[in-house]
Amino acid sequence: MTDTTTAQAAPKRSLTKTLELDTRLLGMIGAFAAVCIVFNLMTGGQFLTPRNIFNLTIQTVSVAIMATGMVFVIVTRHIDLSVGSVLATCSAIMAMTQTVVLPEGLGLGLGHPLTPWLTIIVGVIAGAVIGGFHGWLVGYMGIPAFIVTLGGLLVWRNIAWYITNGQTIGPLDPTFQNFGGIGGTLGSTGSWIVAALATAAAVAALFSARRNKVAHGQTPKPLWAELTMSGIIAAAIFGFVGILNAYQVPERVLERDFAARGETMPDGFTAAYGLPISVLLLAAIAIAMTVIAKRTRLGRYIFATGGNPDAAALSGIDTRFLTVKVFAIMGVLCALSAVVASARLSFHSNDIGTLDELRVIAAAVIGGTALAGGIGTIHGAILGALIMQSLQSGMAMVGVDAPFQNIVVGAVLVLAVLIDIIYRKRTGG
Amino acid sequence: MTPLVEMKDISIAFGGVQAVNRVSIDLYPGEVVGLLGHNGAGKSTLIKILSGAYKADSGEIRVDGKPVSITSPRDARAAGIETIYQTLALADNLDATANLFLGREIVTGTGMLNDAKMEAETRKIMARLNPNFRKLQEPVSALSGGQRQSVAIARAVYFNARILIMDEPTAALGVHETKMVADLIQELKAQGLGIFLISHDTREMMELCDRVSVMKNGELIATERVEDVTEDDILSMIIMGKKPEKAA
Numbered sequence: 001m002t003d004t005t006t007a008q009a010a011p012k013r014s015l016t017k018t019l020e021l022d023t024r025l026l027g028m029i030g031a032f033a034a035v036c037i038v039f040n041l042m043t044g045g046q047f048l049t050p051r052n053i054f055n056l057t058i059q060t061v062s063v064a065i066m067a068t069g070m071v072f073v074i075v076t077r078h079i080d081l082s083v084g085s086v087l088a089t090c091s092a093i094m095a096m097t098q099t100v101v102l103p104e105g106l107g108l109g110l111g112h113p114l115t116p117w118l119t120i121i122v123g124v125i126a127g128a129v130i131g132g133f134h135g136w137l138v139g140y141m142g143i144p145a146f147i148v149t150l151g152g153l154l155v156w157r158n159i160a161w162y163i164t165n166g167q168t169i170g171p172l173d174p175t176f177q178n179f180g181g182i183g184g185t186l187g188s189t190g191s192w193i194v195a196a197l198a199t200a201a202a203v204a205a206l207f208s209a210r211r212n213k214v215a216h217g218q219t220p221k222p223l224w225a226e227l228t229m230s231g232i233i234a235a236a237i238f239g240f241v242g243i244l245n246a247y248q249v250p251e252r253v254l255e256r257d258f259a260a261r262g263e264t265m266p267d268g269f270t271a272a273y274g275l276p277i278s279v280l281l282l283a284a285i286a287i288a289m290t291v292i293a294k295r296t297r298l299g300r301y302i303f304a305t306g307g308n309p310d311a312a313a314l315s316g317i318d319t320r321f322l323t324v325k326v327f328a329i330m331g332v333l334c335a336l337s338a339v340v341a342s343a344r345l346s347f348h349s350n351d352i353g354t355l356d357e358l359r360v361i362a363a364a365v366i367g368g369t370a371l372a373g374g375i376g377t378i379h380g381a382i383l384g385a386l387i388m389q390s391l392q393s394g395m396a397m398v399g400v401d402a403p404f405q406n407i408v409v410g411a412v413l414v415l416a417v418l419i420d421i422i423y424r425k426r427t428g429g
Numbered sequence: 430m431t432p433l434v435e436m437k438d439i440s441i442a443f444g445g446v447q448a449v450n451r452v453s454i455d456l457y458p459g460e461v462v463g464l465l466g467h468n469g470a471g472k473s474t475l476i477k478i479l480s481g482a483y484k485a486d487s488g489e490i491r492v493d494g495k496p497v498s499i500t501s502p503r504d505a506r507a508a509g510i511e512t513i514y515q516t517l518a519l520a521d522n523l524d525a526t527a528n529l530f531l532g533r534e535i536v537t538g539t540g541m542l543n544d545a546k547m548e549a550e551t552r553k554i555m556a557r558l559n560p561n562f563r564k565l566q567e568p569v570s571a572l573s574g575g576q577r578q579s580v581a582i583a584r585a586v587y588f589n590a591r592i593l594i595m596d597e598p599t600a601a602l603g604v605h606e607t608k609m610v611a612d613l614i615q616e617l618k619a620q621g622l623g624i625f626l627i628s629h630d631t632r633e634m635m636e637l638c639d640r641v642s643v644m645k646n647g648e649l650i651a652t653e654r655v656e657d658v659t660e661d662d663i664l665s666m667i668i669m670g671k672k673p674e675k676a677a
Contacts, residue, residue, distance in 0.1 A: 212543075297542065
């Protein structure tokens with residue numbers, strides 16, 4: 001038996017390897033930066049203003065939330081074409097719950113403090129049941145996910161229509177609307193506090209992982225690498241919050257708010273929007289989904305099943321029930337997206353979520369999820385959603401005609417998959 | 430001595446095809462029993478019944494003399510039966526550690542995966558089985574056939590299997606790696622494990638096995654001690670489906 005420890009004094013490693021950075025992720029960040037810079041030049045600096053970045057952020061949230069779930073679905077070698085329609089059904093159920101069922105049916109009246117929370121619970125349960133049902137059809141009945149969810153695309157879109165008789169339902173509960181974006185933000189001070197807490201938590205997580213490695217006799221990465229990563233994380237979080245905090249609430253909006261409270265605005269009073277609650281929701285979901293993917297048995301089994309379904313089954317993993325769980329998670333995330341999407345509009349409309357399946361699948365795939373299964377990351381999917389949204393809103397700002405916008409988005413999706421295939425061939429991954 | 434495993438009168442049919450027809454085999458501790466036969470003779474099917482991948486239509490399985498019910502791979506593992514498949518049942522996208530512990534992960538008090546602990550354990554067992562093995566953190570798709578096979582074998586050894594099923598363990602391997610697996614089989618045998626070995630290579634079987642069972646068209650032709658038969662006898666059993674005439 002040879003001494004394995006000495007052999008681990010590894011040869012010189014590249015900087016990205018020492019930092020344990022994903023080169024693929026760096027490529028995507030580069031692509032995103034390029035998109036931003038090009039649009040910023042074409043719009044004469046209008047693209048990278050705090051206002052536009054704020055808008056871009058809140059427009060991305062709904063698709064990004066669903067994209068995190070689509071990662072699990074695609075990793076297990078399935079697909080979900082019904083997410084936009086499931087979103088619509090959940091939105092319709094929640095709209096009816098908060099405007100009709102709770103106030104009239106249960107006699108809570110309008111504006112009851114419990115209304116938004118009960119509504120969200122009802123919506124999430126609906127999403128879980130719909131998703132779980134899809135998963136049951138796929139896992140236990142053996143119907144391909146493509147067919148189940150293609151049918152679902154039509155079925156749930158029209159169940160949403162039936163529930164609301166095709167009407168627009170609104171206005172939604174004021175507290176519920178806080179999840180939408182511009183209506184619910186933390187303000188400047190609150191945002192800085194969240195940034196500080198988030199940074200502290202991220203750095204603590206980095207170093208706790210390091211301690212665990214050392215405790216089991218593994219060589220951790222050098223301390224400077226750990227500190228560099230901490231610095232990058234802190235800069236990213238504070239930079240992002242700083243930009244959002246730079247977006248001032250327009251004076252007339254502030255005046256209106258003061259007037260509504262029967263006060264007059266003091267001279268020179270300013271306030272920033274800060275972090276939208278919807279972005280916090282996305283961050284929480286992203287962390288939860290990443291923890292599931294990387295640190296739990298469920299996530300390990302999802303990736304194992306995607307890599308080799310037979311091996312997973314022979315290892316004693318119940319792959320059929322796993323399919324139900326994966327689709328149920330997707331359903332729950334559709335419901336949460338429905339909260340954000342309908343709250344942002346302040347009403348439920350019949351066409352909510354239309355074509356979202358395309359955006360969500362594109363986000364996941366652009367974000368590095370392999371359609372062959374087994375490979376994908378949550379942060380990649382969110383970045384993918386951001387790239388898609390940037391393209392779309394950038395083109396709108398530049399004044400590209402609507403048909404050309406859609407043509408570009410469709411072409412980018414196909415191109416992204418091509419680049420992905422070439423990349424994987426080169427790296428053997 | 431009680432056999433480690435007894436499979437009695439096992440039958441299974443798929444559609445109209447009787448894949449295994451009233452076959453009985455057994456296995457003693459520290460023994461290697463080879464299963465031989467053409468493709469479609471029923472060897473793999475028989476062994477998949479023992480590993481829980483298929484459920485027999487009729488027949489009985491006993492482990493240590495006690496009847497057991499094996500309806501899933503989980504049941505088989507609980508009975509101490511581990512299988513190393515022909516197709517190397519590994520998830521290619523995961524690393525060696527994740528594969529070794531697949532389905533039996535070590536978790537922390539909060540139910541999270543304890544990757545550092547699992548990696549340390551993998552390092553220990555691999556140092557014993559294959560000292561040259563270093564690629565613990567790369568997906569197993571980046572490993573050679575021999576390295577992948579050693580991950581599969583490590584999985585069986587780590588969890589203290591008493592009965593090992595090896596389906597063509599050397600089919601995908603080079604000469605050197607085949608030797609390594611053969612040495613490993615001898616070592617596991619010395620530790621008192623019982624091993625079912627499936628292979629097409631009659632000569633290899635003569636070297637590694639204590640007894641061989643030959644199957645044809647779903648039926649057991651015969652089980653013989655290797656010292657009682659020649660390679661030609663075995664070949665004629667495989668091809669003709671006949672027991673060798675005992676030469677005087």
